[in-house]
Amino acid sequence: MTDTKGKITVLGLGAGDLDQLPYGLYRTLTGTGHLYLRTREHPVVSQLAQEISYTAFDEIYERHDSFDDVYAEITDTLLAKALQERAIVYAVPGHPLVAERTVQLLLQEGPKRGVEIEIGGGQSFIDPLFARLRIDPIEGFALLDGTAFKADQVHPGMHTIIAQVYDARVASEVKLTLMEVLPDEHPVTVATAVGVTGQERITTAPLYELDHQDHFGNLTLVYVPPAQEERVRYRQFSYLKEIVAILRSPEGCPWDREQTHQSIRKNLIEETYEVLETIDDEDPDAMCEELGDLLMQIMLHSQMAAEDGYFTVDDVVAGLSEKLIRRHPHVFGEKSAEDAGEALANWQEIKAQEKAAKGIDPERQSKLAGIPRDLPALMYAYKLQKKAAHVGFDWENIEDVYKKIDEEYQELREAAEDERAGELGDLLFAVVNLARFLKIDPEEALALTNRKFTKRFAYIEQKLQEAGRSFDETNLEEMDQWWEEAKWHG
Template sequence: MTAAITIVGLGPGSIHDLTLAAQTLFSQAAQQQQTVYFRTLIHPTVESLQQDLPTLRIESFDRLYDESQDWNTLYQQIAQEVCTLATQQPVIYAVPGHPLIGETSVQNLLQMARERQLSTQIISGLSFIEPVCSLLELDPFEAGAQIFDATNLAALSGDEAGGKIIPTVPLLVVQVYNRRLASAVKLALSEFYPDEWPVKLVRAAGINQEESVLELPLYELDRNTFANHLSTLYVPPLDELTALRLPETLRYITMRLRRDPDGCPWDRQQTHESLTRYVIEETYEVVEALEEQNMDKLAEELGDLLLQVYLHAEVARQDEEFTIGDVYEQINAKLIRRHPHVFGNIEVQNAGQVVQNWEEIKRQERANAGTDLAEESILDRVPQATPALMVAQEYQKRVAKVGFEFNHLDEVYAKLNEELLELQQAKTPEEQHEELGDLLFIASKLGRFLKIDAEEALRAANRKFKRRFQAMEELARQQQRALHSYTISEWSDLWMQAKNAAPDAPLI
């Protein structure tokens, strides 16, 4: 049975690369005076066909290029017109290269044909990839090359491209059809590759008299008019230690550090237990950068914290416990599962409902994991490595939900005074230790009533005290005196001078 739509590939450009099946189809169409619809006539094979088959009736969709607002609209329009024609008579639709390689119009057409129950047939053609690889002497399969459409790449932001481009494998960016697109491609690739990185712009591959290769640094990609509709950009791979913006590079480095025998002796000795202190230290350094609102420092400290994640994952991989892939899987699955209002069909009205859903989902997760929720304390699952003031306020928040809470702020102040009196009356070091803890616990309770994060309040006080004392040190240097030479009275005077120099520091 004759297909309603026959899609045929024209090859990369030379008439000699046209397949025998395609030549036979065009000859039959010429004999039967059947019109062949070309996506575009701007292709070298079309001119050769017109010379070899002067009776071949040719139509194209070039008129739509000026009428369409964007490429997606263009390819949709072409597919719609071909399907409409196919409802009246069999249609031959010809496209450059291979119909299924770099041809969005064909993908749209196949989908529409299925929806309209129109039969299709594809007559393969040599794609542009084969002659490009021949010029480059590149085996894309052995090299694991990526192939990216220039228009799609140019539409990505730097962050989006970061999740798709792998700079450590060869990259082919196809259909770099003009200088403007070359500029957009250059900007996207500059996220990963050095400006001086050598690239090759291949033009008219497979067309004997026209094919050529221009070698140039990446930053010059748009500084010429070499690119046209038959251009492909080849970007050679970066070395693993050069691709510094790539997550995979961090994985490689951590593996290399712990790899015997050419790794680092110190890194090879580390265990989950020995690395624990560094996780805590790096976490607090991230917090410090946030408090200072120092974005350059924050980027660095987040990297240090991320290193701890990769080091623990590498220790686990070598001990056959888990891999970094398991880490990604756990957090990605959790985020999807706990955001059904984003990735599912749950609707929420505000952030409060999001929190309620989150807690219920967490509760269900614990039940699915075999936790007996009836036996579970509301104070369970608060990490004890968390700063003590934060643990105290978290405990207080949880018990308040079930009614264990003061009714008024005055009651909190009264309890605070009571704990202070008990501390003053404590006689032994053990009693003083206990009563000081009680006092701090109630102080954090006061923070909750005042809607103040007790940990952050204390950290802010520490920062202000540091600035105040550093101002005192500077005054002492100006007076050319050692700190230990000051009397109590002189310390008081010095403190007041420092207070004037740093008025935001707390009194002592």
């Protein structure tokens, strides 16, 4: 443990003026030889200007572009002064332990440098704000830092108080972050110097006008009331969990209640392919909708598992988050990866470690293990061949593959009726091998041809409709002609 070589006593100047300052704190402030202030912009400081000697750190704000750098320099300066002078007093607005980043840094760094940090009293801005806006905190509230504000911190159903909104620039960043969660017209209240006679200013405006207010300063905060609109709740993952739980409840939907993992198994596959279709169509709106349908399948399976006591969707999310961090040590850890190849090598190494931790010996496993057995056959064949090739079981050059295709094609032509299915499978398997040598995904290649066929066939149907005829009233020769025309129409 580090020996104590200095001491910093941290006092809070309260949320208002001198009339609201406890007498004990007043005596300490005025009885101290010299004070250090995070900012001189506070009513108590101006009222005591003739009674105290102080050094304020306002100029540090002007030297840096980020608040992190500001707070770091203030902390370093205070610790250095404490070691030099043995004992100093540092005063901050409000309460030292409410929305005061420099105090948290002092508590963190002080013991490491042999400086004791003692926290004095002070009234925070929370009490007068609750009283002024008539908020009952028992309904739930969040107190957040405007200089380090993130959208995932916002809980629309709770009272939200955002402190450290010093100026219009911070207010603008807060506004943009809130607009990721709330409607542009959601009401917000900007409150400055709450409870300070002659200085208090409180204005309420739509969210999109938040940074248009003209009274930002060191005593400014933003209050965001709970959102009641259904459209806001729709964006919350917690609400989706609630909806799915209701659907599966005794009071929910009879169809949803009756489903099991097996009964909706095919739905998961179908929804996956519908997502793939939107990717191929390059249709982002449709993709958004279909991804929602796919997510619904995950939510249903998770809800069923939760009802049986196995796991919840939160366990699914936690497992995924932990796996992503564990398998990306070059991003979240100390390893490095200069390119995709090195990143993949890290991934494979960690997967091997995970198998070993589960008691799986990769050396005793089949080299073909690890392929999902319910993949489409074309994709399954492609992955089988890649795994076999990885250990050297592969053709030496592409000419051998072409020869194999010719061989399998001839065998199919000569096969007896009861042998044709197997011989056709052999031919398809050989064609998949060719795709692998050409570095073409056979599933994607066939999908491309399917789309091309569908588009050209639609052209034939269009021509028949224009002529007022049906397929019974045409012939193959005419359809072939239209098919050739369709090629020229893209």
